[in-house]
Amino acid sequence: MSLHQSLTDSAGRHPGRVAIEHPDGSFIRYAELDGLSDRFRDRLVHMGVAPGDRVGVYLRKSVDTVAAIFGILKAGAAYVPIDPTAPATRNAYVLSNCAVSAIIVAADFEQGLLDEFAENEFSTRTLVVDAAEGGLSGLLDRMQVADAADRANTVEMKADDLAYILYTSGSTGRPKGVMITSGNAESFVAWCLEVFEPSHEDRFSSHAPFHFDLSILDIYTSMASGATLVLVPSDLGKEPVGLAKLIADHKISIWYSAPSILSLLSQYGKLEEQDYSNLRIVLFAGEVFPVSHLRTLKDQLPNPRYFNLYGPTETNVCTWHEIPPTIPESRTQPFPIGSVCSHLEGIVVDSAGQEVSTGDEGELCIAGASVLKGYWNLEEQTQHAFLERADGKRWYHTGDLVVEETPGVYRFVGRRDRMVKKRGYRIELGEIEVCLYRHDEVKEAAAIAMTDEDGAVTIRAHLATLDGQKLSMIKIKRFCSEYLPLYMVPDAFRFHATLPKTSTDKIDYQALSRQD
């Protein structure tokens, strides 16, 4: 079943049910959402968007955004969600990189985007949506009057056709596009339905932005169940008291986010003032959840089932573990990432690609239906991401070191390389360094991740400047914010005459990590 089929099916079975709700009061029923996405499909096809094309989605989260995504899928194209909070330069790079043939963009982002494209000489077809001018529906009405589009047929995607491309941090300084097929996404959604057994009575949170793969569970599992998806706007997403209220007021039954948001809610959200009787499942993924924080949260919210989910964007969730009803006070070790999902297989290998003995540490590799097709236009990186084995299967290198602590249950040990998770966000330290090197005054730069006593990750940048002087923190942070999303801007800076080197003249990261 194509991804968009879940919407059409639910529209057939529950046309009057609310598909999406936004705290600003806006909402849309299944039948209307199906209809609006059909109209967007028609417009895209009329504009020449063909199956296999990519379409950029540069909007804040809204009812229109979901309608646009389904319209794109119905046209047989892949959607490329853009981070509205990232610098326009980075976003323009993404859109050019995968050569989108159309972009739907919010009116207030349009100018910033066009400014970038003058440089890239990239011509595209842009659809500008303005909430004040009737949003997507208003736009489609006006375009229909000016240049009527015929009704187009919905394209049935095959399993190998691209559904979306999610761009993640790249160690070379440029983000890389993870290509996810319709088959990849469908197999993952089928697993979600099997494990969480949602019904049309459920109310799913949509906390993660649409360019993060957590959104795939939110959107498509909700659609497939005929449930209601409650959109959490990005500014509210980190405001604990307002967010705590939203979850209660909108009677969310299934919550999914990074652990750091749950810690924030637990510490600052004043949860005791709200009614969470509707909350039945809490899902968390993206980083380790410190046990003390999880224990406190479970004391505050004892009713729901809690699940630890693990998996890179390249596979979506690939292992899962249900947290036991009570957590002993004596437990300090984080919970395991758990067992491999039923639609996938996992093996643990050494640096030579050989399976390790049970109980030994090694890198987790995953094969199966939801493993990515590849990185967009990056043949070499794609090849290096997979392990070749005699069985002929494509085993994806997660880059995470694990240990099988009990049969079939994996515990996370650490990363193999220079990628870190900070508050659930994936960061390649190399990408931060490339940005620092762009600064005229910087001679050498090294970014390292530190962990404070609460278990929170911070990024420290070590710099050596051309004239040996310190730089203003304010100036260098502002500089970074022009190239990097805010969560990648280093938290602290240290200045050196020159950075310490190893015996082979490479920057000595170990030595820098040992400095306090």
Next chain:
Amino acid sequence: MAEQSGIRDEVKKFIIDEFLPGEDPDELTPDTPLVSSGILDSIATLKLVTFLEETYDISVEPHEVDAENLDTLDLITSLITSKL
């Protein structure tokens, strides 16, 4: 206004001491963007709000915790004086 510039200096001192140790205070001007430029991340913003509430005996509403109200020393000072 004397009262306003006194408040602005107190807030500036807190921000420098707490979040920008070693920074030249002259770099932090009344209109330097703080939240929107990553100088104050979300945790730092919450710590700032706690400081403002405790120091000036005011209440900052959840919907006021954003760049619109807290992005610069001038905006922060306006917010405080509007609640005194």
